[in-house]
Amino acid sequence: MAEEVSSQMNSLSISETNPSSSATISLVSGDDIVFKVEPTIAKEMETVQSFIDETDGKITTIPLPNISSHDLPYVIEYCEKSIAGKITKEFEAEFVKKLNNEEVKELFLAANYLNIKKLLDFLSQVIADRIANKSVEYVRRYFGIENDFTPEEEAKLREELAWTFTGVDPDDEDEN
């Protein structure tokens, strides 16, 4: 008999278990705000976990100077959902809806620093979708790529592959 299909719905989990015996981990953002998280959350962040492992779990306060208190709650929320196995398309869509392109990039850098594979992969797709219809100039600025073509070279290239440069959305310079 087939196993039951697991439900895709968002779940609310309420556990009334003993408080875990191991201590919580304190993550300190670049602007000195402390976030207390369960050790299971820290496990999702490879950078944090290797720090804990290196000190044999003696140090439970970890400074993250590269990450702001604006991004850290997003990262923690994603990790929580990930552990609970509750990452759905709906959740992901909602998760990035309010973030502009610069904020997505900032979050991406945080995920990259903390080395959270699932979040990185998801944000890669988000960025890919968002730059798909942007102009070449926008993408250069977004990734900090310097144009080293001569104007003639670039014009020739654009002419040869003209069909790919159609249908470009206007750049939204003011992302704030």
Added chain:
Amino acid sequence: MMSELPDLPDCVISHIFSKLSLKSLVKTSALSKQWYHEWGLRKDLNFDLHNMFDYNTIPKFPITLTLFQELQSLFATRLDNFMQKYHGDMIRSIRINFPLDAHHTHVINGLIHKGVVKGANRIELLFAHHTRHIQPYKFVFPFLSCTNSVTYLHLRNCHIAAPMEFSGFKNLTTLVLQLLPLDQNILQPLFFNCIYLQNLTLNQCTFRSDLTITSPTLLHFNINCRHVIGGMKTNIHIIASNLLSMKYSSYFCPRHTLNFNSPMLSKFSYSCHRISNFVDFSGLKNMKTIVLDRLLDCLQTDVITHLFSKCLLLEHVTFNNCKFTCDLKIRSATLLHLSIVNCLYYKNLRCYDFSHKLDIDALNLSSFEYRSHTVMRPVISLAAPKLFKVFWDAGFRKRNVSNFAKIARLHLVQNLTMNMSFSQIPKLTKDLVRFQNLKQLKLFIVGAYNPKMDYFWILDIAMASQHLQKLSLTIRNGHTERSHMVGSGRQRREYAKFCHNELKYVELHGCVCSINVIELASHLLRSATLLKQITFSSRRNFYIGAGRWSKDPDDCCWFQHDLIHQHLKHEVNQQCHLIIF
């Protein structure tokens, strides 16, 4: 704002670019000299609407021929331009999923040529469209003769001309031919050249001659003629000494007679209106699994007797949507799993017949599935001393419970799944308390909501089955309003003597946001001493046999997390999880 953030490392940007569509990917070549080469790293080239047009302006197929042809030539020009400029060293796969035709032969051949030269091992040419005005692309490859990289080939709506040169496909392991006419002259050289072929699928193809499939390496063969209309009667002769599984499906009466010379065949699935001049099972001595589906005619005792007398190793047998015109007798010592699902029972076509017999004698049968929603109720006799897993769904009419008593006699059953209606509960409870070895019980209950009806009968069953470890209840009663919780403030009823020492998991699905279900949960929480987890969810799909589940109906029950939590939070103890989703 833009300049404040540090730049992303190149390897990360490259990873992001790998997720772009082909059109957007090519655009990155204009970024800088370094990124000019990036799109050459794409090894899987998939040419479809999504990849070749703008992300948010993917065109719809136009209805007029002129506009359609314009779209075709736009697509073909883009594809050609892409391949002309593509400078990657290696291609892994090429795929076109777009209705190109004979007019674009030059472009398609160019793609295939470049793909094969650069080492592609997977080619998919999926051309098909509803318009009949296009002439299919003709698949001929004299230029492929020197390459052997291709292992997977899928052709849809191409034209294959005989004699076909398959000499370039020496290493082909999987071939899928779809929506194209076939005859022996086309297939013969294929089997001659493709000496490693393992999987062959003929999907919606028309056969213009008798076919002989000769391949000592073939393992899996699938013929699907579901939507093929017309066509002549043909014989299909299968000479495949290592064939393990065969699947045949046809929507109408069979136009194909299957002859096997495949002694290793162990898995056979046959879906068709009727078995005509069917299969001679005598050559299929190693058959272990058989699925007979939608056989509405001709499934008479002799076919089944023949099946069981020739295939002496049969372990899994499924009858799905079949019509039995005689009593069904099954005698087998090897049979492990038997499913008789959604079948009809007619001896006499003019009237309903209540004397039909299902007589099963299977010494080693361990799992049995039965589902029937017709008014025809065959008399079942089941001799299966080792049966431990049962799925039973005899329809929701009140009188349909009669047969179940026979199952209840088999009290070794440990795993029982049952679909029932509220009206059947009083009668069925009497039978259900007779199972004393149950470890897992799943009940799917349908019917109108009745606020007076409690669920204490479940506690009766649990009391009788002291080894029960997992209990799952799915309720569907079509109510969408708050009325479920009417009386939620009332004094709870008590079932004083209830206790259970083995039950570990309880699942309550569907329309369970009602005071009666909460009352049940509350008893379980208080008196099942080993309970580890109790789960509430609004999911309401039912198991319907043969591995299938019903689709969830759209009208959703009223379900509120907070309310359930509020009612039960004080009764959850230390070792038990309450999960609500």
